[in-house]
Amino acid sequence: MSTTNNRQNAHASGKLYQFKLVLLGESAVGKSSLVLRFVKDQFDDYRESTIGAAFLTQTISLDDNTTVKFEIWDTAGQERYKSLAPMYYRNANCAVVVYDITQASSLDKAKSWVKELQRQADPNIVIALAGNKSDLSARRAIDSEEAQAYATDTGLLFFETSAKTAVNVNELFTSIAKKMPLEQLAANSRGRGSSSKQRGVDLTSPTSSNNCSC
Amino acid sequence: MATFATDKEINASFQQDVHLGVNSFSAVAGIEDRDVVPATATTEIFGRFQALKTLLHPNLCEYVEIVKGKHDRLFVVFEYHMNHLGELYQSSGQVSKLGISMLREWAFQILKALAYLNQNGITHHNLAPHNILYDVEGRIKLADYGLFYMTNGGVDVDFPIGYPHYLPPEAIYRQVNKPEATGKVDVWSLGVILAEIFTGSPFWEGNDKDIEKLFSSLWKLQEEEEHNDDIWEKFFIWELGINEAILEFLQGTDDDDIVDFRKFIRACLKVDVSNRCSPEQLLSHPFFSSSYGHGLSNNYKYWWKKPFLQSQQIDFDEESLFEPVDDQPNKDVLHRMPLSQIYYFWKLAGGDVETELAKRGYLLSTPPIERIPRTVKVQDGKEEGTTEDTAFLFSDTIYTLSLKELRQRLEVATGPNREAFEWDTDYFLLIDEDDMNFLVEEMSDNDNSGSGDEVFGKYLFPDPNNHKVTSSSTNGQTTPPTNNVKLPLMNREKDVGYQFQRVALFSELLRQYPASRDEIIHHAKVDIPPFLRGKIWAAILGVKGDYQALYDSFKKETETTTDRQIDVDVPRCHQYNQLLSSPIGHEKLRRLLKCFIAANANNKLVYWQGLDSLCAPFLTLNFNDEALAFSCLHTFIPKFAQDFFLSDNSPVITEYLAVFRHLLSFHDPELSSHLDRIGYHPELYAIRWFLTLFTHVFPLEKTYHLWDKILVGPPSLPLFIGISILRQLREMLIKSEFNDCDTFSESFPDVDIEKCIQSALSMCKVTPPSVIYRVHEPFATPDTLHNGVPDHHIQRWWEQPIPINDKKTELAPRISLKDLVKLKNHVLVIDIRSEQEFSRGHFPLSVNMDPTQLEQFAHALRLENKKYHVVLGKRGDLGPQFAADLVRANFPRVAVLTGGIDVMRVDPEEGVSVCACRNFTSGSKNGTAAYRKCRICF
């Protein structure tokens, strides 16, 4: 798989699809690290924690004439920032819910994010579950099988990733791109271009839909 | 109570003829088998070293700084004296003639120092004749006593610590990685050294390099000890390679003169650690008993002054040998100056330890050192022994730094022809003749403001016309004469002459704190000398009283639900910083955060991610004074981040960001409407700006400069800094669509902090306070918005706070009538009511137009060429929407008059009354009468 930032090329060779992707998950599971690996192919032991949210973009080519551009919202993991999350996932097309394979509690947190997305987000949202830090298998606290079973039951894509060694990171994002109903969305995104209101995130009363009970 | 002069600064006056010495070593290479992000050994040493800087004892050389050089080589800078006990060995035989009283004096001072180290949890473990120095007055000064401590008992380095000939058996055969060493190790070393000096012969005979023999002897001592009470009386002792002279002395029979001395040495040389005394205990040994006691500490003065000899261990800086000896030390510019300050200035004058040592060939030489082959380390049943040469890792060669250049520079800086610097107190005051200055206005309004504590509620700025300051506590330390040298901030910080003057000024002021607080603030507005930044900040913040007791009073160890979050954030907080990335730094930051939470439980403040970053500047500036760091944070938050850390902070943050957006419209309507159009709202990028007051955005070095100004500026300054940042990136932003705006998420683009501060201040000056009014502002009173409304007054419609959702959607801010009146000649008031209403009464000189006709009249409005545009309407009309249209049409400084025409009728402001003239002129040439202008002046 190849990644490219070159929009010109992407346009010239075929169709460009744009998706809004949001990352959710407990603090320090490695959301920002995954994004950094995907966007810049770097890893940083001393990455600062995320406050509020961070926005990045990355473009990948699926094949010669299909290019997908992700608008990525990397959110803050601390529970307190939870009320901001709807602002980022409300009109997201896809989501990566991340847990840390060495932290048992982080999978529970991931499950509750999945529930919230299924209840509050766009019904067609494509969700992937990522068990990160697979390089630390010596300290593994969550079985792959268990997580895989949960993902299958819930209809999620599933990968064990490592932002540190880059294992499965591009695979994760590529499978998401492949699972997107491209044609259907293409129609939407053509309409979207003209209306700037549709862009970015939804700032209208971020707390109004925050009535989920999980 | 809280004067911020440390013991060291007071002590400095006693120091004379001190040198700065440097030596260097490397830590062990990375430890691979840790899966947690490893703190490298270098970082660990760096962190542990910091505590050494706080040690203060008359018989210890002060530790000044640790510097990390290329390839992680560490350089330690410390107080150094030219003479040491090792020199006595060259004149052996003579030594016993020194007399017992001399040895008693030395023993006593060394033990004092060792006992002090012990109290501070430090074992020397490295004691040898050549690192027992003495100063010009003959006072003992131990050097190199921190190596064992800072390397975690030697674990962090690949070379052994200690000189085998002076180490006791248990130090050699101690299990590696189990540094259970205590001060008793040093007691043995002291015994050996004193016995050597007394007898004039080395303790161990034979070749220095015959380490094997030495080790087996020590081993034998250790073994035999188990079966023997008093090993020194035994026969086998003669077979261990100990010099006969030493043994004869130890076994000698009573001789009145030295019986106590012998007993003392034998007490030091107890092989069994449990029987050996600690330094503390030995201080009460009969050797020091009162019959000799009265002589201690004085009778040796100047006794040992002699031309020094260049020893093998010391590489003198040739130049420094020929530095003229100053007969009148008071004339020395460096006299009374703390060593850390001397070192700081030395660096400013161009000094750099690494280059300095390289110049003198240090990096080429691999000095021979004695070393213990790192003894058997048993790990998982495997035996590992290191045999390769580790000499290059460590050198106990000491280099002295030449202070000649620094003295010359400072003599110029303090001499009669010194450079005079203009201390640009006008920084905050530069007045554009043609414009407003709300800061100055506010200041004169508050002339009779009360104590300095109010300074944050008001804009207490110095009077532009004279340099008198509010407090008169200093003696002649006011603004110095000026000429026209104006240096940019960054140059001022690197100018040794300038910094010398600044440090002198602030040191004096700090000594007089808290009385001098106003004056400190006054001078801090110019700039803050980095050397004293931590303390100056504390003084500005008004930290007073027993802050240590305050800090100690909070429980910092109790487990809480936020612990996990703190634990994952601390190792991610500014880890490029040497202090914060050290394990000790992590512990300290964690404790500070937990203390803050405990201290604010009643204020309902909680830990939000970001508080760690906010804490970082205070911790790095006061690394050895956690209590002070805490008190700074504790006074800072209510002043600058009031309620940001409430568990439900969203009303506060939402309002803050709404005001930020208004302010952007006010000062850069084009950029504001562009960002608004592409949907790039402050919520998406600016939360971390304000929540952490930019500490999560900039590296610490930039944050310090930003905060230097935030601390002495008006509370709204951070908002303006935010605007300045956007405006520095303007060119890029204005071309961007939403997707291109990912700049802010990444490592921050290059922002020039000095320019940023300057433009923030100049925007701040021309911004009416009501425009940035926040309900959640610290010290907020509705007065800011509705001046002069009596308390008993029934609330008018315009006195209700604007619902937050309206405030959030509106693009332009509101302005109060009071502020509007001050704008006088600079403002165009645009009245959007009907013609009839307008003719019944209006704001003098205002124009009247139909708000839907902006396109048609925009040109006419622009011709008025005013700096401010205020929309006047009535309750519930289109004022805010019309103001937004004006912003989109790129009109500068647009605001809506709070209360519209009603406020003018009900609460008239002095200096303006409703005009009821009918003497309008039409601004429109094409016959429509839709644009009218009042011609009557105020």
Ligand SMILES: Nc1nc2c(ncn2[C@@H]2O[C@H](COP(=O)(O)OP(=O)(O)OP(=O)(O)O)[C@@H](O)[C@H]2O)c(=O)[nH]1
């Ligand atoms: N070993 C290992 N460490 C990782 C991996 N991914 C992230 N980390 C580390 O885990 C820590 C947290 O990573 P972040 O990317 O900051 O986590 P986050 O989910 O963005 O955290 P918040 O911003 O607080 O929500 C960092 O110290 C990373 O270096 C990984 O794949 N393997």
Ligand SMILES: [Mg+2]
């Ligand atoms: Mg993150």
Ligand SMILES: [Zn+2]
């Ligand atoms: Zn009039």
